[in-house]
Amino acid sequence: MSAPQFSVGASVRIRRAYPPGHVRAPWYLRGCAGEVHDIAGELGNPEELAYGRYGGPDLTVYRVRVRQTDIWTDYAGPPRDTVIVDVYENWLEPVGGEAV
Numbered sequence: 001m002s003a004p005q006f007s008v009g010a011s012v013r014i015r016r017a018y019p020p021g022h023v024r025a026p027w028y029l030r031g032c033a034g035e036v037h038d039i040a041g042e043l044g045n046p047e048e049l050a051y052g053r054y055g056g057p058d059l060t061v062y063r064v065r066v067r068q069t070d071i072w073t074d075y076a077g078p079p080r081d082t083v084i085v086d087v088y089e090n091w092l093e094p095v096g097g098e099a100v
Contacts (some may be wrong), residue, residue, distance in 0.1 A: 004060045010036045011095035022050040025091040034066035060089040
């Protein structure tokens, strides 16, 4: 098991990338910033496994909390509402130099 790049509480951004093929970061979350809520563990890279290729080395999976108002510009609910999503490490980048 490799050390996670981000710690719980770290500010992260889901990369704004649009590669072709099977990817595991929902388009509507790309570019959104959030906070690492939990570390879920390590799993094989699903973007490689989807094509029958070797999925290693394993990637850390994070549970990232994102404010609904940062995802949906017309969100009418309370500003404190959030969503927690599982995001693979290769889709995250530090915000403000907060990587471990």
